Amino acid sequence: MGSKYAVELRNVVKQFITPEGGEIAAVDHVTMQIRNGEFFSMLGSSGCGKTTSLRMIAGFEWPTEGEVYIDGEPQGHKPPFLRPVNTVFQSYALFQHMTVQENVAFGLEMERVEKAEIERRVGEALEMVKLSGMQRRRPKQLSGGQQQRVALARALVKRPKVLLLDEPLGALDLKLRKEMQLELKSLQQEVGITFIYVTHDQEEALTMSDRIAVMSHGKVLQIGPSVEIYERPTSRFVADFIGESNFLDGRVKSVKGDQAIVNVPAWGEELTGIVTSKVRAGDEVAVSIRPEKIRLAEKQGIKENSLQGVVVNSTYIGSDTHVYLDVRGQRIKVWEQNRISTLDPRAYYRNGQKVWVMLLPENTLVLPKD
Amino acid sequence: MLRRLREDKSIQGTFLITPTLVFMVGLLIIPLILTTIVSFGHRSADGGVIYAFSFDNYLRLIGYSTQCDNGASVCFDPLYAQIMWRSFSLAFNTTVLVILLAYPLAYFIARAHPIRRNTFLFLVLIPLWTNFVIRVYAWMMLLRKEGVINIVFGWIAGMLHIPFTPLEMLYTPGAVLVGMVYEFLPFMILPIYTSLEKIDNSLYEAAADLGANPFRTFLRVTLPLSMPGVVAGTILVFIPVMGTFIVSDLLGGRQVILVGNLIQRQFLDARDPTFGSAASLILMVLTLIVTYFYTRKFGFGEEIVV
Amino acid sequence: MNPHRRSPFILIATILVYFFLYAPIFVLVIYSFNSSRANVQFDGFISSYGDLQIVNGDVTQSPCGPFHWFCELSKNREVINAAKNTLTIAFTATIISTIVGTMAALALQRYDFKLKAFSQVSLYIPIVIPEIVMGIGILTLFSQLFSLLNNWLNLAGDARMTMGLFTVILSHIAFMIPFVTLVVQARLQGFDKSYEEAAMDLGANEWTTFQRVTFPMILPGVLSGALLAFTLSLDDFVITFFTNGPGSTTLPIYVYGLLRRIITPQVNALSTVWISIVFIAVLLLQWIQSREK
Numbered sequence: 001m002g003s004k005y006a007v008e009l010r011n012v013v014k015q016f017i018t019p020e021g022g023e024i025a026a027v028d029h030v031t032m033q034i035r036n037g038e039f040f041s042m043l044g045s046s047g048c049g050k051t052t053s054l055r056m057i058a059g060f061e062w063p064t065e066g067e068v069y070i071d072g073e074p075q076g077h078k079p080p081f082l083r084p085v086n087t088v089f090q091s092y093a094l095f096q097h098m099t100v101q102e103n104v105a106f107g108l109e110m111e112r113v114e115k116a117e118i119e120r121r122v123g124e125a126l127e128m129v130k131l132s133g134m135q136r137r138r139p140k141q142l143s144g145g146q147q148q149r150v151a152l153a154r155a156l157v158k159r160p161k162v163l164l165l166d167e168p169l170g171a172l173d174l175k176l177r178k179e180m181q182l183e184l185k186s187l188q189q190e191v192g193i194t195f196i197y198v199t200h201d202q203e204e205a206l207t208m209s210d211r212i213a214v215m216s217h218g219k220v221l222q223i224g225p226s227v228e229i230y231e232r233p234t235s236r237f238v239a240d241f242i243g244e245s246n247f248l249d250g251r252v253k254s255v256k257g258d259q260a261i262v263n264v265p266a267w268g269e270e271l272t273g274i275v276t277s278k279v280r281a282g283d284e285v286a287v288s289i290r291p292e293k294i295r296l297a298e299k300q301g302i303k304e305n306s307l308q309g310v311v312v313n314s315t316y317i318g319s320d321t322h323v324y325l326d327v328r329g330q331r332i333k334v335w336e337q338n339r340i341s342t343l344d345p346r347a348y349y350r351n352g353q354k355v356w357v358m359l360l361p362e363n364t365l366v367l368p369k370d
Numbered sequence: 371m372l373r374r375l376r377e378d379k380s381i382q383g384t385f386l387i388t389p390t391l392v393f394m395v396g397l398l399i400i401p402l403i404l405t406t407i408v409s410f411g412h413r414s415a416d417g418g419v420i421y422a423f424s425f426d427n428y429l430r431l432i433g434y435s436t437q438c439d440n441g442a443s444v445c446f447d448p449l450y451a452q453i454m455w456r457s458f459s460l461a462f463n464t465t466v467l468v469i470l471l472a473y474p475l476a477y478f479i480a481r482a483h484p485i486r487r488n489t490f491l492f493l494v495l496i497p498l499w500t501n502f503v504i505r506v507y508a509w510m511m512l513l514r515k516e517g518v519i520n521i522v523f524g525w526i527a528g529m530l531h532i533p534f535t536p537l538e539m540l541y542t543p544g545a546v547l548v549g550m551v552y553e554f555l556p557f558m559i560l561p562i563y564t565s566l567e568k569i570d571n572s573l574y575e576a577a578a579d580l581g582a583n584p585f586r587t588f589l590r591v592t593l594p595l596s597m598p599g600v601v602a603g604t605i606l607v608f609i610p611v612m613g614t615f616i617v618s619d620l621l622g623g624r625q626v627i628l629v630g631n632l633i634q635r636q637f638l639d640a641r642d643p644t645f646g647s648a649a650s651l652i653l654m655v656l657t658l659i660v661t662y663f664y665t666r667k668f669g670f671g672e673e674i675v676v
Numbered sequence: 677m678n679p680h681r682r683s684p685f686i687l688i689a690t691i692l693v694y695f696f697l698y699a700p701i702f703v704l705v706i707y708s709f710n711s712s713r714a715n716v717q718f719d720g721f722i723s724s725y726g727d728l729q730i731v732n733g734d735v736t737q738s739p740c741g742p743f744h745w746f747c748e749l750s751k752n753r754e755v756i757n758a759a760k761n762t763l764t765i766a767f768t769a770t771i772i773s774t775i776v777g778t779m780a781a782l783a784l785q786r787y788d789f790k791l792k793a794f795s796q797v798s799l800y801i802p803i804v805i806p807e808i809v810m811g812i813g814i815l816t817l818f819s820q821l822f823s824l825l826n827n828w829l830n831l832a833g834d835a836r837m838t839m840g841l842f843t844v845i846l847s848h849i850a851f852m853i854p855f856v857t858l859v860v861q862a863r864l865q866g867f868d869k870s871y872e873e874a875a876m877d878l879g880a881n882e883w884t885t886f887q888r889v890t891f892p893m894i895l896p897g898v899l900s901g902a903l904l905a906f907t908l909s910l911d912d913f914v915i916t917f918f919t920n921g922p923g924s925t926t927l928p929i930y931v932y933g934l935l936r937r938i939i940t941p942q943v944n945a946l947s948t949v950w951i952s953i954v955f956i957a958v959l960l961l962q963w964i965q966s967r968e969k
Contacts, residue, residue, distance in 0.1 A: 019485075060575050080578035093576035097594045106590070107580035158580065383787025387795050390780035390853055394798040397850035401813025402805075408816055419820075471696070474689035488965070492958050495907065497697050499954040502913045503928040504947045507935060508700035511707055511944075516717035518703050555697065584683065605803065613806025616913060620935060630808050637812055637918070647816070650809040661804050 003072025006162050006194035007034040007057055007085075012066035014052050026052040028218035029066070034162075034196060039188050041197045041205040044215035045241075050198045053215075054164050057196065059083045071161050081110070085162040086155035090170055092147050094139035100126070100150050101135035107158040125157035128187070145176050152187075162194045169204065181207050202242050206230065214238050234277040236286040236367045246294070246332050248287040252279050252366065260366045262287055267328050271305050273364030286367045292335040293363035296323065296349070297356045305359035314349040323349050327357055402654075409647035417641035427648035450632070450649070454656065457629040460543075461611040464550040465558075468607050469600060471551065472558035476599070477592075479559075480566035491563070494556050502553060506620045509549050513540040513621065541623035549617040554610065558603035565599030566592070601668045609657050629653050701951060708944030709742045711735045715941045745945035755946060758930040761841060765916070765926060766909040769848035774902040776849070777856025778894075784857070785864040799854040807851075811918035814847050815839075818919065839921030847919045848909050855908060856901035863897025 014027040027049040034040045042050035055061045056068055059080035068075045070084060086107070095103050104125055108118045126132050129149035139147055148168060155163055165184075169177045185208045188195045199205050205212050206226045213223045214237075222229060222238050233239035236247065250262040253270060260275045262285060271287055279285055300306055309327035316338075323334045334357070340347065349355065409427055412420040433447030479490040497505060512518050520536040527534035539545055569592065577587040615630030622628075629649065636646025711734045712719035719734050721742050729737040738744035749755055783789065784796055802810060822837045831837065871893065875885040891898075913928045920929055927950070931943055 058575075058579055060578075079583075080575065081581045081583050085579075087576070087579045089572050089576060091570065091572050093570065093572035095573065095576075095591060095595075106577070106582075110581035110586060154580065379787050380789045383783045383789035383792070386779040386783035386787065387789065387791070389776045390783075390857065391791065391795055391798070393776065393846075393850040393853055394795070394801065397814055397817075397847060398801045398810060399798065401810065401817045402801075404816045404820065405809070405813045471689075471693050474686050475693040478686050478690040489962065492962065493694065494697070496951075496954055496958060497701065498907050498911050500701065500947065500951050501928050501931075502911050503931045503935070504704070504950065505700065507931065507943060507947070508704040510935070510939070511703055512700055514716065518718075521718075552696070552700065555693075609804060609806055613808035614914070615808065616932060620932075630806075633808055633812060637815065643812075643816065646812060650806075650812055654805050654809045657806055658804060 003069070004035065005033045005069070006036045006038075006071060007196065008032070008069040008072075009053065009056075010067050010069065012053070012056060012063045012068060014049075014056060014061060015064045025064075025218050027056070027063075030215075030218070030220050031066075032213055032220055032223060034194060035211075037192050037194055038210040039185065039195045039197065039208055041199060041209040041212045042215055043199055043202060043205040043212050043242075045200055047217075048215040049218040050200075050215050051166055054087075054166055054196060054198050057162070058085055058087050058164050084160055085164055086158050086160040087164040087166065088148075088151045088155050088168045090167045092139075092151040092168075094147055094150055094154075096139055098138075099135065100131065100137050100139070100142070103139065103150055104154045104157050107154060111158070121157055122153075125153040128156070128190075129153045144171055145180065148172065148180065152184075156187075156191065156193070160193065162196060165195060165197045167199055168197075169199075177204070184208060206242070214241060216241070232274075232276045233288070233365065233367065236288065236370050239286075239288045239365065239367060243290060244333070245288045245290050248289075248330065249369075250285055250287050250366075252281050252283045252285055254281050255279060259361065260285075262366055266330055267307065269307065271359060271364060272361040273305075273366040274362065275366050277368055279366060279368055284369050286369050288365045288367050289359050289363060291322075291333045292320075292337075293360070294332070294334045295358040295360065296334055296336060297358060300356045300358075302358055302360070304361055305364060307357050307359075309355060309357045311349045311351055311353045311355060313351060316348065321348055325355070325357060332357060405647045406651060408644055409651050411644045413642040413644050417643070419643055427645045428652075430645060431648055431652060453627055453629055453632055454652070456626070457612055457653075458656070458660075460547065460550065460628065461608050463547060464554065464611045465604055465608045467547070467551045468555055468558045469562075469603070472555055472562055472603065473596075473600075476559050476562035476566055479563050480569075487567075491560075494559050498556050503616060505553055506549055506617055509545070509552060509621060510540060513545050513548075515540070540621065541625050543622065543626050545621040546618050546626045549621040550611050550614070553614075553617060554607040557606040557610075558600075561602035561606065562596060562599040565596045565602075569595050597668060601665065604664065605661060609661065612657050613653060704944055705948045705951065708745055708941055708948040710745075710941045710944070713940065715939050715944070745941040746949070749942050749945045749949070752942065754925070754930060755927070755942075758925050758927045761924055762910070762926040762928070764841065765844050765848055766906055768845050769852055769909050770902055770906045772845075773849045773852035773905050774856050774898060777853045777901060777905075778860050778898050780853065780857045781860035781864060782890075785861055799857055802851045802854050807912075807914040808918075810851070811847075811914050814843075814850075814915070815918040818843050839919055839924070841924040843919045843921065844916055844924055844926070847915050848912065851912075851915055852905035852908055855904050856898075859901035859904060860894060860897045863894050867893055 009030050009032050012027055012030045013025055015023045015025050018024055026047075030049065030053060042053060044050045052061060056063055057070070059075065059078060059082075062077050075083060095106065098106065101122060104122045105118050108121060113121070122135075123132070126135065129152050131146060131149050131153065134142065134146065134150075139150060142150065148171075151168065169180050169184075172180060181204055184195075197205070197208065206229075209226055211223060211225050212229050214221045214229060216237055222234050224232075229238065230242055233242065239245045240247070248264050248266065248271075250264040250271070253261045253263050255275060258275050259272060260279060262271050262273060263269075264271055264287060273287055295301070300308075307327050309325040309332060311323055312326050312331070313324040315322045315324075319338060321336045321338055323336055325332045325334065336349070407421065408419050410421075410423050410425070412422055412424065412426070414420050431450045433449055433451060435445055435447055436443060438445035475494075479487055479494075482490055510517075514520070515536045515538060517540070519539065523537070524534050573591055573595070574587060577591045578584075582590060613630050613633075615628065615634045618626045618628045618631055619634075633646045633650045633653070636642045636649065707715060707718060709721050710718050711722045713730070713733050713735060722735050722738050722744050723742070724737045725739065725741040726737045728735070728739065735744055738747070740747035780795070780799075784792065818839055822839075825831070826836045871889055872885055875889040876882075880888060913932070916926050916929055917932075920926065925933075927946070931946065934940070934943055
């Protein structure tokens with residue numbers, strides 16, 4: 001391996017010309033390092049620049065500014081066919097005029113690999129994606145999931161340094177998608193190739209990735225392992241985009257180590273929470289608490305971050321009960337796990353019931369306002 | 371009764387297809403049958419038809435004769451076979467040339483910005499709206515001894531100080547070929563464009579991603595996927611060229627006689643409709659055979675409708 | 677530089693092919709201002725206005741100046757009649773074949789009936805059989821039919837039935853129907869039946885469904901079918917050649933007849949007028965399209 005990083009983007013900018021003649025930056029000064037052998041996801045809603053970033057790694061687009069490095073080598077204006085990466089397309093982009101065998105063999109023929117070798121490697125690749133025996137079929141004769149596997153085999157058979165996947169599971173139904181997520185993850189561990197995976201589905205990203213880059217409006221907001229992204233978001237946007245959260249506006253009173261005391265004017269109270277990024281006394285901040293991390297009780301348990309509220313709505317959804325509360329004029333949502341099996345309605349929260357809401361300081365995050 | 375008509379899908383379908391069938395049977399199928407009948411008849415003194423069942427016209431077409439110069443009892447005059455062969459090879463050459471010219475243009479339009487595509491397509495259609503005959507006439511003006519091409523060549527020769535005598539281009543087989551290519555070029559561009567336009571951009575990207583350079587991408591992906599368009603275009607060009615007579619009439623003069631000219635003269639100048647009918651039936655059978663084998667090999671292009 | 681750039685070969689080939697398509701038309705237009713009556717070579721433009729003056733076969737002065745041949749053309753009754761005929765044929769045949777062809781497309785795509793396979797195959801006849809074969813077939817049919825009827829009804833002189841506008845229009849319709857049908861069929865194929873089902877589910881009967889849902893959705897197909905039919909009718913020579921009769925001469929037939937005898941700049945002037953109309957029509961169409969967006 002030539003470099004510590006399989007792929008590196010340094011200060012990459014990609015501008016497009018809009019039909020009206022203006023310019024928009026689809027990717028705006030993005031820097032990220034993707035390590036060898038990792039499963040890396042780029043996560044964001046449509047138009048956030050994740051697909052454009054992927055296409056610049058593949059070579060379908062060239063950066064307006066900055067540089068893409070693959071295995072330590074600057075790629076410049078190298079065309080896709082000279083780059084040691086392969087792509088699984090969102091639409092699969094299978095060649096309809098070729099059989100499954102011919103599709104998978106295509107890339108090896110381009111490398112002028114020997115015939116017998118091609119035969120062997122195509123067989124292996126198809127076996128790996130559990131499509132042995134389908135060699136002579138045409139893509140049109142296969143189901144969506146099978147076509148997806150052909151696209152995967154076609155890219156993997158080239159043994160690329162990096163495999164780029166552009167929302168490859170987007171067209172599959174939920175059940176198949178879940179299956180494929182696990183399969184892709186174990187496949188990646190088996191072959192040891194770096195995967196760069198683009199998705200807008202946060203659950204998918206959390207399930208599969210070693211690390212995730214959350215993107216918005218052409219910028220990278222945070223890069224880190226799934227746990228870090230979910231438990232220690234560094235911005236309000238990330239906390240909101242990944243999972244659900246309650247947000248309260250406030251102003252920082254004081255910071256001590258990684259803890260801050262925040263004054264929340266809506267309540268006239270002070271809350272203590274964890275600081276995940278640079279905030280100073282006097283800053284306007286958003287206080288974020290995940291709904292499953294709020295404790296409800298009939299009596300006040302702790303003194304800090306503890307308030308009284310009224311149940312407005314309570315919805316039983318099987319594993320959890322979603323409780324919506326009015327806490328001094330603020331709407332707060334709480335997910336309570338149903339740990340005890342019972343039919344007794346008194347075991348669940350009722351509308352109008354008064355409860356104590358406890359926002360434990362270790363579960364409370366103080367985030368800069370976007 | 372009305373209710374039954376509303377509910378019966380078969381009656382509705384029959385109602386919708388009937389006018390078309392009337393036209394197809396009345397003006398295409400019955401005339402073909404009539405032509406067949408006439409082809410077995412004789413010519414009357416005033417250029418009419420005497421119905422009979424004789425193969426004389428067909429024997430004449432293959433040049434069968436019992437009065438031979440060399441004393442043999444039966445011999446064949448290849449005159450008409452030569453005309454057939456000339457038409458066939460002209461149609462073949464025209465088609466090949468037209469494909470070579472049409473493909474890059476169709477490719478260009480298909481990959482142009484969608485906003486500009488319509489304009490480029492209109493530019494292909496406009497010559498068609500100027501009418502077939504006017505287009506041939508334009509080439510008469512260009513190819514004549516005193517025509518524009520010779521004038522331009524003269525200028526160039528003059529600039530290079532080379533002696534130049536105007537070329538005789540009109541009334542040659544080459545003139546007929548150029549005229550045919552010009553006439554039928556749009557009919558190849560449109561279907562090839564249609565099939566190229568259907569190719570998703572991601573397929574080109576996939577090929578490049580898998581290591582194919584632009585040339586190999588073209589050979590392995592673009593070309594095979596656009597074959598339906600080429601097939602449709604070939605049908606739209608080859609068949610009409612086989613039966614056209616004005617281009618050869620106006621640009622080939624008496625030099626280039628094609629099946630079309632042969633048939634047309636039987637109906638107007640020589641006035642033997644029975645022989646003309648036989649010749650046109652042979653022409654039809656030949657084109658059907660060629661089309662059959664061609665489409666069996668490459669499939670019938672649905673791009674035939676542009 | 678970007679990865680989407682086209683190869684210079686394609687660009688050069690494109691420019692050359694467009695040049696090949698338009699150079700002859702350009703020359704045709706230039707020659708319509710030729711001062712030479714014989715129109716064999718270009719002797720320059722007619723430069724001055726005034727009474728007609730001809731020197732050595734060159735028109736040196738004309739009341740219409742450089743537009744001499746256009747004026748001559750406008751006095752030519754035959755040309756005006758031929759132009760009228762051409763447009764009458766093209767418009768009538770386009771309208772009828774569009775209606776009939778669309779009906780057939782609906783029948784073939786949405787209904788089952790006897791003779792369906794036969795109908796579909798018969799549509800390919802004009803495509804796979806050379807026009808001249810069909811032309812002489814129709815000529816034979818009409819001439820036999822008319823002589824039969826003329827004898828039977830004892831018609832003589834001017835009362836005799838002959839080929840004319842009517843036969844040309846009928847033949848054009850027969851040739852254009854298949855193209856319209858195939859275009860509309862292609863459109864119907866890509867059109868999900870569930871739209872129609874949704875309309876019926878919402879309470880529309882078959883006719884309302886057709887009017888409000890099916891027709892608007894296939895309209896682009898119908899229009900491009902009509903455009904194709906119109907193009908083929910205007911461009912046609914062979915079918916018209918064999919089916920026209922006295923009084924139904926079209927412009928192409930007139931020009932062909934002229935070209936076999938003499939060449940005059942009048943033909944160029946006629947072409948120029950024709951091409952100008954086509955260009956203006958296309959520009960108008962483009963303008964309307966761009967305004968709709």
